[in-house]
Amino acid sequence: MRALVKYGNKDGELEIRDVPEPKIGPCDVHLEVKAAGICGWDLEMWRHKMANPVTVPVIQGHEFCGVIRQVGDSVTGFKIGDRVVSETAAYVCGQCPACRTGNYNLCPDRKGFGYGVDGAFTDLVKVRQACLHHIPENVSFDHACLTEPACVAYNALVVLSRVLPGQPVLIIGPGPVGLFSLQVARACGAGPIMVACTSRANICRFEVAKKLGADLVIDVQKEDAREVVLGETDGRGCHLVVDGAGNERALRLAVDTVAPMGQITKLGWGPKPVNFSLDPLISKGARLQGSFSHTWSTWESVIKMIARGSIQMEPMISHRIGLDEWLDTFKAIEAAKAVKAVMQFNRD
Ligand SMILES: [Zn+2]
Ligand SMILES: [Zn+2]
Known part of the structure; x- marks a missing residue:
């Protein structure tokens, strides 16, 4: 073969x-x-x-x-x-x-x-x-x-984070897993949902993000993403930030925009070391959580979501x-x- x-x-x-x-x-x-x-x-x-x-x-x-x-x-x-x-x-x-x-x-x-x-x-x-x-x-x-990349998003947002209805979410990186994260956040009733792009900014993925219900897309190359996110959230930041990009810029934005008692969930791989202080996590009482892959129960849930159309x-x-x-x-x-x-x- x-x-x-x-x-x-x-x-x-x-x-x-x-x-x-x-x-x-x-x-x-x-x-x-x-x-x-x-x-x-x-x-x-x-x-x-x-x-x-x-x-x-x-x-x-x-x-x-x-x-x-x-x-x-x-x-x-x-x-x-x-x-x-x-x-x-x-x-x-x-x-x-x-x-x-x-x-x-x-x-x-x-x-x-x-x-x-x-x-x-x-x-x-x-x-x-x-x-x-x-x-x-x-x-x-x-x-x-x-189903698999959708399960990566579900594991990150539902199994290892508390994505809450009515609470703002920032997703950094509009790649496939970021777009599935957006869909899972939306299915859980979170909002507003913002999608930011730190590199390789491209129209086609932002267009898809909008089609899938993103409330706001932020091009980090062109806008001050921190200002935009804080402006959208009464200066408080996001209850959940998903780092689907994995670079220094993304994690820095996540640390800057996570709300007090909020969580950053890191999905994106990035072999390069980061070069800034994580101290804001202490003063905000925020968590930094990694998420890798998925297990059987996530697969069963995601397959049902696909069949019902809540993941498109x-x-x-x-x-x-x-x-x-x-x-x-x-x-x-x-x-x-x-x-x-x-x-x-x-x-x-
Ligand atoms: Zn894959
Ligand atoms: Zn084993």
Whole structure:
């Protein structure tokens, strides 16, 4: 089968290769991929700028769904022909304190699809049953494959923050996870919801943010974002600030605009050190919280939100492509000319 394989540890060492079909064990299924989302993480792997080490060669792609084509002998609750979407934790140890308390997203031995284990930019993936969720009938494959980044937002805003109805939220970084954060905040009744962009400011993502119900978009390059946010919140700041950008400018803005007793939830990765004082967190009694990945109950909630339309996928999708168009699309995402791109497989 043809697959998009990262084969080396240098910028650009990614290409389509012929690879053998995976073999499944008793607790696995063969998932025939129908749709796979392209993530910022995939671009970082292509450019070899990831925060975590990667085993090569590896098939990229971790946001995916499809149809079960084969089931292992011990699989229960799923059968051939089922439409399913997969979580990203391809392997977790099952033994560590994180795994034993249901927080397997934080397992130190976790290996994700698309970097630790072969992923989904191909026809067929081996997936353990524990990763699977059924896709509701009214949700298309193109929409279901984007469940994962929506779960990243839900984990950050609902599981690890108290997003409150009627309370202001600032989301820094209008990338896909920022736009899903906006949707989750909105579904929870928070407001006003402000979306700020610290870099790569671009019209297309701001337009989508407005379409999805952002009350205000702030271009940090052009406006004094701190003034704007404080002006919108009677000088108090935001109950919740989501840092989806991960750079110094974003965290600084978050510290400046979080309300007393509020919370900053950091989602965006940024390997560079920051160079300013965090003391305002003390005087404001505010929290700084990290959020990584998600677990089963978040997936079940988010899938229901997608089926009910409280998380919208269609406005997020700017590109639908086949495997052969990967390079042009990666370049479009890099140039911030795309919002979310979906790769389609095994379509008749
Ligand atoms: Zn992703
Ligand atoms: Zn573990």
